[in-house]
Structure formats: C-alpha cells, structure tokens
Amino acid sequence: MEDPAQAFLLDVLKHRSASPCPDTQPYVTLSFAQSLDAKIAGAHGRQLILSGKESMIMTHWLRTMHDAILVGIGTALNDDPQLNVRYLPHPPETPYNLPRPIILDTDLRLSPTCKLLQNYQNGKGRRPWVICAASDDATPKPKGTSASTTTAETTSTGHHQYHPSEDIDKLLRKRSLEEAGARIIQVPTSQRRNVQGHADGTASRHLSIPEILTVLRDLGVRSLMVEGGAQIIRSFLAEPVVDVVIITVAPVLVGKDGTGYESPVVSLPAEGASPSQRRFVQKATRVFGKDAVVVLEAVTGGQSV
C-alpha cells in the first residue's frame, strides 16, 4: 500500500515529464521547511529542525523521487547533511533510489571528512558531485573566500589579481576532496548576482545556475531537488528554472534574527518583467502531522509550464 506522503507527491509530480526543456535542463523541484515567519534557520544560520516526523518522511519520499539533490556550501558546512532517505518505512525488495548529492561550492571549501563523503566511502551513499568555479574564471573574488586572499592586489580597474599560491591552495583542496571520493565539476560564475554574504558572515562568488543545469542534464540528471539554503533558494528563484516549489510550513515563529530567504515565492509578475519570468501558484496543500505542506507550481503568462 502506498504511503500517504508518497501518494501525495506522486500526484503533484505527475506532470514532471512535461518539463519545458527536458533535453536541456532537469526538472527542478525546490523544497525546504520554513517557520510561519518565513525563516529556514535560526540566528547566524543555526540549523533548526522545523519539520515534524511526518513531513520529514514526506521530504525523504521527495528525495527518492529525484535523480539528484543539491545544497549550497553554506548548508554543507553548517549542517553536515546526509541527504539520504533513511526515514522511509519498510525497505522494499528493490532498494529506494538514493539521490546523488550535489554541492555548489565555488571555492572548494567542503570538508573531505563530511558525512556525504563518509557515506560514499562506506557504500551508504552515492558519489557526491562538487560544483566549483572554473579555474580560469576572471571574476573578482571577495575577501574571506580563500586562505590566500591576503596575497591579492587591486588593479587599476578595481579587479583583484591573485598570486599562484591561491591556485595552489585550491588545487590542494581539490585533490583532497577527490581523494575522499568527490567528483569535481567546474562551471563559470554568474554574471547576474555574483557576490553575496551568507548566514555565517562570510561571502563568496555565485556559480551560474543555468550553466549548472545544462551541465547536470548533459551528465544524465533528469530531475533535481534543490534543498537550500537561503542563498541557493534566492538564486534559483531569480532564474526561470524552478518547476515546482514544495514548502513545509511548521507552526512556529523564529523571530526577526532568524535566517530567511527573502524572496516572494508567490508574486504577481513585476511590471516590465520578461515573458519567461516564472511566478508560482498554489496547486495543493496537505497537512502532515503538525505541518502544512504547500505545493506551488510555476506559471508563465497564466499557463502552467
């Protein structure tokens, strides 16, 4: 018999195969848990368990329905997540699909001893893919992204120049991640919103979301679940790439110091907005335990995409 969360998700995801560009980018599901005041974490990015048991099981069903699951390096460093499906009931004869973990990690800050790599080494998880900035990327780097930024100089155009020691640092980090089992994939940084601070007070360049999606589709990823954190949610919502948003709303208030993603998921198209810009409309809502799970579908010009 189907689990209620599994049945709910199979229904809301049934239009997956009608993704607008199935050959050029994966179907993208953005999913996270938030409080009533739209916070996804506590002050300074402190991890909060917002989902109750029932909605957490829903999230694990959602994970198993995707080829890959993506988080930002802020989340990977802060939460040390496993991104697996361990809460699913009754192991079936055929094992559940384990999504491939993908980390957006511009400057390769991921720890080689993180749980995702340990699980892979122990045969309990798929090989993590770490997406970083292409090494010939000329975008200026903000302070604090690398151990060797103190060697940076500023050119007459205001761009920073870096000494080879910085590349050596990154190469060493790349090597130790590869030795721990990670596959490193390089993509260009974004022209749109390049540098932003995040919850722990540091900042780093943003990778191009459209480029990442093209690369992932080329590598065989047909469906991608994006879990966050705050900056990743903002970046994905800023591009016309998200097909469905599934938000677990926990009946708690975190307060103004909590970490929010500050992006209106449900919005009217802005005046002068590009015709391809996506807005989201409510498709289904279901209560799991204490939480409400709200499904929003992307709409372009009044039509479902």
Ligand SMILES: NC(=O)C1=CN([C@@H]2O[C@H](COP(=O)(O)OP(=O)(O)OC[C@H]3O[C@@H](n4cnc5c(N)ncnc54)[C@H](O)[C@@H]3O)[C@@H](O)[C@H]2O)C=CC1
């Ligand atoms: N409640 C929930 O469902 C979830 C909560 N979280 C929370 O979110 C917090 C982490 O959020 P953040 O600090 O904002 O980190 P984040 O996880 O959003 O990672 C941001 C970092 O990713 C890298 N990056 C590369 N390309 C990027 C792009 N195009 N756009 C954005 N970032 C890009 C940059 O280094 C950037 O600093 C943690 O406290 C975590 O607990 C994370 C996931 C889900």
Ligand SMILES: Nc1nc(O)c(N)c(N[C@@H]2O[C@H](COP(=O)(O)O)[C@@H](O)[C@H]2O)n1
């Ligand atoms: N669905 C959901 N509810 C919450 O309350 C959460 N805090 C999160 N966080 C996300 O799940 C990751 C942890 O995953 P594992 O339990 O380690 O498998 C965390 O890093 C966030 O991405 N999600």
